Amino acid sequence: MRRPISLYGLTFSLPLLIWQVLFFVFPLVFLVALSFWTVKNFVMRPDFDTVNWTTMYGRTVFWQAYGTTLALAAAASVLTSVLAFPAAYAVAFKLSDTSRRWAVFLMVIPFFTSYLVRVYSWQTFLSDNGIINVILSWIGLGPFVMLNTVGATMIGYLTLSFPLVVLLQLFSLVFIDRTLIEAAHNMRCGRLRTVFEVVIPSARTGLVIAALFCFILSFGDFVSPVYLGGGEPTTLSILITDTTKSGQQWPRAAVIALTMIGTLMVVAFVAVKFAYKGKSK
Amino acid sequence: MSRDTLVSFEGVVKSFGNFVAVQRLDFEIKKGEFLAIMGSSGCGKTTTLRMLAGLEAPTEGVIRLSGKPINDLPTWSRDTPMVWQSLALFPFLNVRENVEFALKMRGVGKAERRRRAEQWLDRMQITEFAERNISQLSGGQRQRVALARSLVVEPEILLLDEPLSALDAALKVRMQSVLKNLQRETGITFVYVTHSQSEAFSMADRVVIMSRGNIEQIGTPQEIYRTPKTRFVADFLGSSNVFTGTLQRGSAGSGIEISTSVGRFDLDLPNNSNPLGQSATLTVLDTKTQLSHTRPAGANAVPVRMIGEEFVGATATIYLETSDGQEMRVQKGHQELAELDLEIGQSLFAWWRKEDGHLIASS
Amino acid sequence: MSGAADMNRNRALDWALVAYIVLAYAFVFAPIAASFVFSFNSDRFPSIPLGEFSLDWYRAIATDPLVWEGARNTLMVGVIVGVVSTLLGFGAAYTDYRYKFAGKQVYLALALLPPTIPVIILGLAMLAYLSRVNLSGNALSVIISHVVVCAPFAMAIIRLRLSQMDPALEPAAWNLGASEWMAMRHVIVPFCAPAILGALFITMAVSFDEFAVAWFVSGLNETLPVKVLGFLQGQVSPRINAIGTFVFILSMTLVILAQLLLSGRGAKSAERE
Numbered sequence: 001m002r003r004p005i006s007l008y009g010l011t012f013s014l015p016l017l018i019w020q021v022l023f024f025v026f027p028l029v030f031l032v033a034l035s036f037w038t039v040k041n042f043v044m045r046p047d048f049d050t051v052n053w054t055t056m057y058g059r060t061v062f063w064q065a066y067g068t069t070l071a072l073a074a075a076a077s078v079l080t081s082v083l084a085f086p087a088a089y090a091v092a093f094k095l096s097d098t099s100r101r102w103a104v105f106l107m108v109i110p111f112f113t114s115y116l117v118r119v120y121s122w123q124t125f126l127s128d129n130g131i132i133n134v135i136l137s138w139i140g141l142g143p144f145v146m147l148n149t150v151g152a153t154m155i156g157y158l159t160l161s162f163p164l165v166v167l168l169q170l171f172s173l174v175f176i177d178r179t180l181i182e183a184a185h186n187m188r189c190g191r192l193r194t195v196f197e198v199v200i201p202s203a204r205t206g207l208v209i210a211a212l213f214c215f216i217l218s219f220g221d222f223v224s225p226v227y228l229g230g231g232e233p234t235t236l237s238i239l240i241t242d243t244t245k246s247g248q249q250w251p252r253a254a255v256i257a258l259t260m261i262g263t264l265m266v267v268a269f270v271a272v273k274f275a276y277k278g279k280s281k
Numbered sequence: 282m283s284r285d286t287l288v289s290f291e292g293v294v295k296s297f298g299n300f301v302a303v304q305r306l307d308f309e310i311k312k313g314e315f316l317a318i319m320g321s322s323g324c325g326k327t328t329t330l331r332m333l334a335g336l337e338a339p340t341e342g343v344i345r346l347s348g349k350p351i352n353d354l355p356t357w358s359r360d361t362p363m364v365w366q367s368l369a370l371f372p373f374l375n376v377r378e379n380v381e382f383a384l385k386m387r388g389v390g391k392a393e394r395r396r397r398a399e400q401w402l403d404r405m406q407i408t409e410f411a412e413r414n415i416s417q418l419s420g421g422q423r424q425r426v427a428l429a430r431s432l433v434v435e436p437e438i439l440l441l442d443e444p445l446s447a448l449d450a451a452l453k454v455r456m457q458s459v460l461k462n463l464q465r466e467t468g469i470t471f472v473y474v475t476h477s478q479s480e481a482f483s484m485a486d487r488v489v490i491m492s493r494g495n496i497e498q499i500g501t502p503q504e505i506y507r508t509p510k511t512r513f514v515a516d517f518l519g520s521s522n523v524f525t526g527t528l529q530r531g532s533a534g535s536g537i538e539i540s541t542s543v544g545r546f547d548l549d550l551p552n553n554s555n556p557l558g559q560s561a562t563l564t565v566l567d568t569k570t571q572l573s574h575t576r577p578a579g580a581n582a583v584p585v586r587m588i589g590e591e592f593v594g595a596t597a598t599i600y601l602e603t604s605d606g607q608e609m610r611v612q613k614g615h616q617e618l619a620e621l622d623l624e625i626g627q628s629l630f631a632w633w634r635k636e637d638g639h640l641i642a643s644s
Numbered sequence: 645m646s647g648a649a650d651m652n653r654n655r656a657l658d659w660a661l662v663a664y665i666v667l668a669y670a671f672v673f674a675p676i677a678a679s680f681v682f683s684f685n686s687d688r689f690p691s692i693p694l695g696e697f698s699l700d701w702y703r704a705i706a707t708d709p710l711v712w713e714g715a716r717n718t719l720m721v722g723v724i725v726g727v728v729s730t731l732l733g734f735g736a737a738y739t740d741y742r743y744k745f746a747g748k749q750v751y752l753a754l755a756l757l758p759p760t761i762p763v764i765i766l767g768l769a770m771l772a773y774l775s776r777v778n779l780s781g782n783a784l785s786v787i788i789s790h791v792v793v794c795a796p797f798a799m800a801i802i803r804l805r806l807s808q809m810d811p812a813l814e815p816a817a818w819n820l821g822a823s824e825w826m827a828m829r830h831v832i833v834p835f836c837a838p839a840i841l842g843a844l845f846i847t848m849a850v851s852f853d854e855f856a857v858a859w860f861v862s863g864l865n866e867t868l869p870v871k872v873l874g875f876l877q878g879q880v881s882p883r884i885n886a887i888g889t890f891v892f893i894l895s896m897t898l899v900i901l902a903q904l905l906l907s908g909r910g911a912k913s914a915e916r917e
Contacts, residue, residue, distance in 0.1 A: 006824075008824045008825065008828075009739070009742075009743060011735070012734075012735035012736075012738045012739050013735060013736070013739035013743070013751070014735075015731070015732050015735050016732040016733070016735055016736040016739075016754075016755055016795060016799070017751060017754065019732055019791065019792070019795065020754040020755065020758070020792065020795075021754070023770070023773075023788050023789070023791070023792050024754065024757075024758050024792045025754070026773060027766075027769035027770050027772070027773035027774075028761075028769050030769065030772060030773040030776065031765075031768070031769040031772065031773075034772055083668075084668070086661065086664050086668075087664055087665050087668035089661070090661035090662060090664055090665045091665060094658055094661050094662060094665075095662075095665075103665070103669075105903070106669060106672075106673075107669075107672070108899070109673075109676075109896065109899075110672055110673075110676065111853075112849050112850075112853065112892070112895040112896060112898075112899050113676050113679075113853075113888070113891075113892045113895070114853050114888055114891060114892070115853070116884075116888075117675075117679050117884060117885070117887075117888030117891075117892075118675040118676060118679070119675075120679070120884050120885075120888075121674075121675035121676070121678045121679040121682075121885070121888075122675050124678055124682060125674065125675070125678065131678070158671070159672075159675060162668075162671070162672060163672055166668070177367070177369065179365050179367050179369040180369050180371060182336055182356070182365075182369065183363070183365060183369035183371075184371075184382075184386075185335075185336075185355070185356045185357045185652060186334055186335075186336070186356050186357070186361070186362060186363050187357075187362060187382055187383035187386055187430075187431075187434075188357045188358075188383060188386040188387055189357060189382075189386045190357050191652075191654065191657070193386070197382075197386075198371065201371070201373040201374075202371075202372075202373060204373065213760075216760055216762065217762075219762065220761075220762020220763065220764050220765060221762070221764075222764050237762070237764045240764055240765075240768060241764070244768065250768075250772055253768055254768070254772070257764075257765040257768050257769065260762065260765055261761070261765060264762075335651065335652065336652070338651055352651070353651050354651060355651045355652045356651075356652055357652075
């Protein structure tokens with residue numbers, strides 16, 4: 001049954017469409033235009049000049065930051081996925097239904113606490129006189145420099161995406177057909193081997209999507225690299241804020257932002273392709 | 282335990298919390314037989330199979346495989362491959378990889394694995410689908426993959442949990458003969474759980490009928506069909522007319538008869554061991570029950586009224602009602618039926634020879 | 645848990661896995677708990693052993709007029725964002741539920757993608773664009789950008805509820821003589837009511853926590869999270885713990901309210917069906 005476009009239908013569908021076109025699509029399109037503008041004497045002028053692209057792409061600082069961000073985000077995805085998996089697995093397979101509901105509820109709570117506040121809180125754990133070093137000193141160790149290191153940045157990334165990754169992994173694990181696991185056991189596949197031969201392949205889509213989200217979040221995050229990593233090494237997000245602050249170089253910041261979006265799109269495309277590989281619709 | 286026993290259940294009980302799924306099982310499975318375990322849903326048949334597969338632990342009792350107790354063996358240390366109702370084929374592996382799975386788990390080398398999988402793909406006539414995904418197969422093809430996957434290790438026993446329930450009627454019949462032939466050719470012991478009488482009776486050498494966690498009867502399909510041991514079995518099979526009454530000495534002074542609300546019937550029991558005066562149940566197969574317009578002499582007869590008829594293929598089922606409202610059925614060929622010239626509402630006599638009656642002693 | 649047989653389990657392994665769950669949750673809640681504890685602690689540079697119990701940080705933020713100003717803005721922005729996002733999200737969810745049309749994929753992408761764009765990029769694009777159209781630097785610009793990010797959450801929540809509805813319900817109402825508008829008013833909206841309220845609270849909570857976009861977009865009218873960022877950039881102060889705890893309690897109240905609405909009412913109406 002095909003209905004003609006009606007006032008009724010448009011009343012519900014149009015508002016969001018208009019809003020997102022006006023305030024989501026247009027800003028991103030404007031970012032593209034902005035990247036071709038020029039800056040003279042701290043004033044931006046509409047223009048069509050590739051100077052921002054050539055300048056940014058010609059700088060080693062940019063490519064260093066790009067490589068750093070890519071490596072950090074990739075490492076964060078792998079680390080978070082690996083650390084989250086046993087937790088998601090245990091919640092999915094070893095807890096009762098009631099405990100599992102509680103586990104999910106508790107994992108949702110972090111989404112409603114300020115990420116910034118949690119990062120600040122990590123500072124009190126990691127600083128030279130912080131909680132961890134005090135505890136270590138009781139057993140005669142340390143102090144260790146933990147704040148303003150790449151390790152601290154990683155803890156920040158974990159704080160950012162661990163709950164989301166656990167939840168996404170969990171949702172793909174609980175939907176695994178239990179008879180597949182029984183069937184594997186029944187064919188001489190032991191516990192650990194079943195995890196690799198059956199559980200992970202069955203949950204692949206969810207696991208890859210979870211890792212992808214971790215990558216996206218870490219790739220664009222600037223709170224952890226600044227407040228836990230001490231701004232060193234420079235990531236793209238730090239480079240964006242620095243660029244905007246220094247001499248109204250918004251067009252150059254736009255170049256960085258667009259490069260980031262492009263990279264994320266490629267990564268997302270590859271990840272989704274891999275996640276759904278061999279699945280007919 | 283005899284030499285040809287492969288599996289024995291000895292006092293096996295299974296409860297889930299307060300719910301007792303299996304009351305107390307004592308039975309044996311013979312080497313090389315096709316055993317069907319039949320019952321309605323919730324009777325404990327699947328739990329029994331899962332205990333044998335090592336997917337459930339018995340609460341009490343011992344299960345032996347080739348004489349050795351296997352209660353404590355995890356499922357992956359037993360050789361009791363199973364075919365699931367859902368088939369449980371791995372969707373992330375193709376047909377060949379599914380079939381090779383069990384061999385891979387046993388550490389069989391790649392070339393050997395491939396060779397043996399090839400054999401079974403060929404035997405199950407699915408070689409052409411070897412590289413396909415499971416989702417691209419039809420129901421019947423999936424069935425064959427599941428069988429190949431379990432049989433590729435050439436086990437001594439194969440467990441099947443209602444594997445045909447998802448197929449349409451025609452395919453079901455075809456797969457039944459595939460299964461039966463496979464079992465005969467390989468000599469592998471099949472334990473087949475089903476709720477379908479036609480599946481159990483057409484394939485199995487012996488049938489176990491379960492109800493509420495108990496075994497009601499074990500026997501060949503013939504035995505169970507002709508001489509149901511309990512009222513439950515007779516009702517469950519639904520192929521007999523059943524009368525309940527009291528046993529007493531025959532009115533002619535000799536023999537035994539049963540007195541029911543619709544009449545007294547002679548029984549053919551030369552060596553009766555049932556105590557007289559007790560209640561008992563008489564069953565008469567609907568194929569052995571006859572119809573006539575006049576009361577036949579020398580046979581057990583019940584006055585009935587015809588209430589309906591149903592034609593399925595070459596036979597018809599005539600539905601009758603006794604004076605006290607009990608339903609009876611008679612199976613007749615079309616030819617015979619035409620000669621009887623029946624119409625609905627007519628009064629008739631249903632009758633049978635006394636040797637066609639079968640007595641179930643009351644429990 | 646039933647299902648798996650005893651001989652197929654390994655008690656030690658099961659315990660190790662449960663211990664790992666505890667460890668994972670400890671990691672997640674350590675910063676939240678520490679922030680809570682230190683908000684009542686007198687030390688300027690918090691660590692252990694704990695200093696004295698004190699409400700100084702709460703007093704400090706309570707007497708700071710800028711914080712009050714920020715709190716007022718946060719609340720006002722949050723409420724407006726919640727209402728607008730829920731309205732837009734409801735429309736989009738209903739559109740997805742009811743209609744099939746060419747380009748629906750694009751429509752859904754627009755409806756759901758914004759939260760996956762890194763906030764720093766979104767913030768940059770928004771600020772550049774909104775200042776161009778003279779909308780930057782005021783509460784309106786914060787509201788606009790928050791709605792872009794929050795509407796997808798509202799849509800997801802309401803769409804989930806619609807998918808639980810018997811698809812014959814709406815046609816049945818038409819069949820009984822209801823117009824499309826009447827069916828919406830008397831069938832769809834009542835059925836979605838718990839999800840609508842849930843979405844309202846959750847989008848408000850998300851708005852409270854959206855700081856980075858706001859950081860770029862808002863000029864003078866700072867919201868609380870922006871204030872927090874200011875603290876971090878300037879001197880580190882445990883005042884952030886007090887604010888964090890305050891915002892956390894507010895957000896959790898909303899989330900639990902939403903949870904009660906989504907599960908409790910949903911379950912009740914399911915019973916009646």
